[in-house]
Amino acid sequence: MKAIVSVKRVVDYNVRIQVKPDGSGVVTDGVKMSMNPFDEIAMEEAVRLKEKGKITEIIAVTIGGAKNEETLRTALAFGATKAIHIKDEGEVQPLTAARALAAVFKKEGASLLIAGKQAIDDDANQTGQMVAALLDIAQATFAGKVDVDGNKATVVREVDAGLETLEVDLPAVITADLRLNEPRYLKLPDIMKAKRIPIEATTLADLGVTAAAAVKTVKTVPPPSRSKGVMVKTVDDLVAALKAKGLA
Amino acid sequence: MSIERDVMEYDVLIVGAGPAGLSAAIRLKQINPDLSVCLVEKGSEVGAHILSGAVFEPRSLNELIPDWKAKGAPLKTPVAGDDIYFLLSEEKAFKMPGLFVPKPMHNEGNYIISLGKLVRWLGDQAQELGVEIYPGFAAQEVLIDEQGIVRGIQVGDLGVDREGHHKPDFAPGMELRAKYTLFAEGCRGHLAKRLLAKYELDKDADPQHYAIGIKEQWTVPAGQHKPGLVLHSAGWPLSVGGTESLGGSFLYHLEDNQVVVGLIVDLSYSNPHLSPFDEFQRYKQHPVIKQYLQGGTRVAYGARAISKGGFNSLPKMAFPGGVLIGCDLGTMNFAKIKGSHTAMKSGMLAAEAAAEALAAGREADVLDNYTDKFKASWLYDELYRSRNFGPFLHKFGALIGGGINYVEQNWFGGKFPFTVHDRIPDYATLKLAKDSVKPVYPKPDGKLSFDKLSSVFLSSTNHEEEQPCHLQLKDPSIPLAKNLPMYDEPAQRYCPAGVYEVVGEGEAQRFQINAQNCVHCKTCDIKDPAQNINWVAPEGSGGPNYAAM
Numbered sequence: 001m002k003a004i005v006s007v008k009r010v011v012d013y014n015v016r017i018q019v020k021p022d023g024s025g026v027v028t029d030g031v032k033m034s035m036n037p038f039d040e041i042a043m044e045e046a047v048r049l050k051e052k053g054k055i056t057e058i059i060a061v062t063i064g065g066a067k068n069e070e071t072l073r074t075a076l077a078f079g080a081t082k083a084i085h086i087k088d089e090g091e092v093q094p095l096t097a098a099r100a101l102a103a104v105f106k107k108e109g110a111s112l113l114i115a116g117k118q119a120i121d122d123d124a125n126q127t128g129q130m131v132a133a134l135l136d137i138a139q140a141t142f143a144g145k146v147d148v149d150g151n152k153a154t155v156v157r158e159v160d161a162g163l164e165t166l167e168v169d170l171p172a173v174i175t176a177d178l179r180l181n182e183p184r185y186l187k188l189p190d191i192m193k194a195k196r197i198p199i200e201a202t203t204l205a206d207l208g209v210t211a212a213a214a215v216k217t218v219k220t221v222p223p224p225s226r227s228k229g230v231m232v233k234t235v236d237d238l239v240a241a242l243k244a245k246g247l248a
Numbered sequence: 249m250s251i252e253r254d255v256m257e258y259d260v261l262i263v264g265a266g267p268a269g270l271s272a273a274i275r276l277k278q279i280n281p282d283l284s285v286c287l288v289e290k291g292s293e294v295g296a297h298i299l300s301g302a303v304f305e306p307r308s309l310n311e312l313i314p315d316w317k318a319k320g321a322p323l324k325t326p327v328a329g330d331d332i333y334f335l336l337s338e339e340k341a342f343k344m345p346g347l348f349v350p351k352p353m354h355n356e357g358n359y360i361i362s363l364g365k366l367v368r369w370l371g372d373q374a375q376e377l378g379v380e381i382y383p384g385f386a387a388q389e390v391l392i393d394e395q396g397i398v399r400g401i402q403v404g405d406l407g408v409d410r411e412g413h414h415k416p417d418f419a420p421g422m423e424l425r426a427k428y429t430l431f432a433e434g435c436r437g438h439l440a441k442r443l444l445a446k447y448e449l450d451k452d453a454d455p456q457h458y459a460i461g462i463k464e465q466w467t468v469p470a471g472q473h474k475p476g477l478v479l480h481s482a483g484w485p486l487s488v489g490g491t492e493s494l495g496g497s498f499l500y501h502l503e504d505n506q507v508v509v510g511l512i513v514d515l516s517y518s519n520p521h522l523s524p525f526d527e528f529q530r531y532k533q534h535p536v537i538k539q540y541l542q543g544g545t546r547v548a549y550g551a552r553a554i555s556k557g558g559f560n561s562l563p564k565m566a567f568p569g570g571v572l573i574g575c576d577l578g579t580m581n582f583a584k585i586k587g588s589h590t591a592m593k594s595g596m597l598a599a600e601a602a603a604e605a606l607a608a609g610r611e612a613d614v615l616d617n618y619t620d621k622f623k624a625s626w627l628y629d630e631l632y633r634s635r636n637f638g639p640f641l642h643k644f645g646a647l648i649g650g651g652i653n654y655v656e657q658n659w660f661g662g663k664f665p666f667t668v669h670d671r672i673p674d675y676a677t678l679k680l681a682k683d684s685v686k687p688v689y690p691k692p693d694g695k696l697s698f699d700k701l702s703s704v705f706l707s708s709t710n711h712e713e714e715q716p717c718h719l720q721l722k723d724p725s726i727p728l729a730k731n732l733p734m735y736d737e738p739a740q741r742y743c744p745a746g747v748y749e750v751v752g753e754g755e756a757q758r759f760q761i762n763a764q765n766c767v768h769c770k771t772c773d774i775k776d777p778a779q780n781i782n783w784v785a786p787e788g789s790g791g792p793n794y795a796a797m
């Protein structure tokens with residue numbers, strides 16, 4: 001049984017994001033990029049399922065420019081058995097990504113798509129859901145626990161009211177939430193081996209996918225900076241300060 | 249308890265992806281594409297731990313990759329002007345007429361760059377040539393066999409908790425073995441420190457001297473931006489006439505309204521109350537500096553030590569199975585405050601020597617041909633000419649020492665018929681706290697000057713929390729028992745990241761180490777008066793994440 005894991009290259013979560021002075025987006029020049037943390041969780045889950053013998057093949061798929069190869073190498077070091085690079089230098093809309101993933105899913109005859117619930121750059125939280133719709137298959141989003149048995153997957157999801165357990169027929173889409181697992185350390189020998197595995201290259205056109213109409217980003221602004229606190233010495237000062245602000 | 253470790257073997261192994269290590273890697277593959285070359289880097293990616301100025305002299309790059317322009321090297325802003333100021337007080341300054349600028353300080357033909365960006369580009373070039381680069385893996389130990397020959401390095405273990413116990417996901421660090429290992433850790437490499445001691449490499453040299461460089465990157469209003477302008481200063485807020493605290497500052501205008509600004513403080517300073525960080529913060533308030541920064545936004549912060557001893561402090565460079573290159577060896581030309589082109593050249597020379605030896609079927613011996621090539625190169629000549637600069641300053645201060653240096657550099661071409669030595673190591677220069685005056689530092693205004701914590705935040709520093717402390721104290725009692733009464737524990741002030749704190753009073757007093765904030769500058773390892781702090785590499789990929797420093 002084959003599982004596809006989609007992996008996106010995003011600005012690393014440790015990086016302090018800076019908005020470009022002209023508001024056209026965020027600064028990515030020279031900025032550290034890495035695999036979307038939710039995709040790492042998805043990769044880890046796939047590897048665990050494979051270790052348990054529930055699936056046999058893990059195909060990591062990325063869409064993007066030449067540098068995305070690094071993200072696929074990371075996926076291979078995790079334990080992906082195959083890597084597909086859909087080459088595209090432009091900006092990829094969630095719907096385009098969903099169409100491409102659906103095409104790969106069909107082509108490979110996969111039973112599962114495990115994706116991160118969202119990417120930390122655009123926080124769109126759409127791709128997994130749209131792939132399920134495009135393929136007309138079941139979906140279990142925000143997974144906190146996953147089990148696969150034969151042709152079914154049991155997924156525990158975190159919802160506002162507590163935990164919800166779903167059972168879905170395969171093929172299906174599962175999106176990974178933060179608490180699904182803690183991804184392993186990548187070991188140097190695995191990273192070394194991953195360097196030597198060939199990566200399959202393709203394009204949106206090869207997959208017969210047309211790019212979705214662009215959602216235009218009109219403007220990016222940084223969050224307002226917090227105004228400085230005032231130190232007060234006595235309770236009277238505090239009351240006076242609150243009064244001055246019309247709060248007391 | 250012995251641990252099973254995976255092993256990989258290479259022809260050449262390089263520790264550290266700075267200009268030195270990457271130039272060596274590229275040169276090796278240019279000479280012989282069949283050589284297997286592996287490079288490990290402790291930063292989470294190539295460039296993540298690189299912090300420099302930088303005015304870059306392209307001499308070595310021209311030799312290494314002559315078509316660097318066509319290949320898109322990030323050298324975008326040629327130096328357009330050189331201003332040198334002597335800051336006399338917090339308001340006053342004296343601008344040095346161009347006529348009196350010592351020759352090494354002239355910058356025509358140089359570029360203002362982000363060294364972080366340049367090494368990322370060099371990393372891409374190296375990878376295209378087939379160099380295997382592994383960022384996020386620090387070389388933690390040197391592998392030395394029974395015959396005393398360096399055989400490679402061992403990568404740090406992953407998954408060890410604070411107490412040193414293995415966590416369930418423990419992953420033992422791999423052994424990387426090679427016929428020759430090139431150490432390119434930059435200033436105060438923790439492996440070089442052991443190699444210097446083990447092979448007594450610095451026995452006949454002056455002690456290495458250091459400075460700490462603290463740097464910020466700013467986006468400034470377009471009207472204040474003068475692309476290509478280089479500004480250097482000496483004097484205030486450090487000693488103006490005396491020798492108590494020396495150093496200088498830089499302010500460079502890059503492209504895209506980016507300005508970088510930094511203060512370099514000699515670690516030979518004697519007042520234990522001095523805080524390089526606070527000196528830097530107040531320095532930015534000087535009208536000469538403020539005119540460029542005000543109204544701008546600070547976007548990045550970081551710090552790194554500099555090896556500035558130069559020629560007189562050069563140790564022996566080769567030992568069985570390995571060599572030191574770049575700032576790990578001490579190739580910085582401090583008269584020019586430039587060490588990138590010299591680091592690159594030393595890496596290239598070492599690569600040529602290693603390739604020659606391998607072609608002759610040699611391995612794991614002493615690369616004497618590296619030393620020979622070094623002595624015959626322009627690098628040796630350049631360092632020789634600058635050899636008196638640091639000692640002049642240490643002895644006579646910035647004003648007079650700088651003047652003598654002007655005479656030597658411009659009238660004698662850097663070749664005074666004598667050499668001045670400076671044999672007191674930087675950790676031994678502190679006066680007692682009770683004999684020193686406490687400077688009063690102004691409170692940060694949140695516009696030009698800031699506190700340490702909000703600064704460290706801008707270095708995007710991150711360390712896995714559960715791991716043994718990578719700042720080891722040989723004797724844990726020294727900070728409170730000795731350093732505190734004698735020097736008011738200077739680590740609280742010289743560390744630019746607020747890692748060291750003395751907290752609590754009386755019985756409850758303790759020395760706290762906030763290791764997760766460490767920006768890997770190495771100052772504590774250098775300046776601790778008891779030489780009690782030992783910096784070792786933290787768990788893989790920990791440390792700052794500089795974007796373009």
Ligand SMILES: Cc1cc2nc3c(=O)[nH]c(=O)nc-3n(C[C@H](O)[C@H](O)[C@H](O)COP(=O)(O)OP(=O)(O)OC[C@H]3O[C@@H](n4cnc5c(N)ncnc54)[C@H](O)[C@@H]3O)c2cc1C
Nearest residue numbers: 264266267268290300301302303387434461574575587588
């Ligand atoms: C504030 C400041 C301003 C400067 N200005 C200029 C300037 O204007 N012009 C100029 O030419 N030079 C300048 N320099 C000097 C220049 O930056 C250095 O000389 C140069 O970076 C040295 O190169 P290197 O390759 O020897 O070491 P580094 O650049 O320090 O690189 C060493 C690399 O090795 C890695 N490393 C270290 N230990 C290990 C380990 N154990 N395992 C794995 N990896 C490891 C580090 O993470 C780092 O990436 C400046 C330096 C500073 C601090």
Ligand code: SF4
Nearest residue numbers: 743766767769770772
């Ligand atoms: S702990 Fe040491 S190496 Fe780390 S930032 Fe502070 S002084 Fe620098």
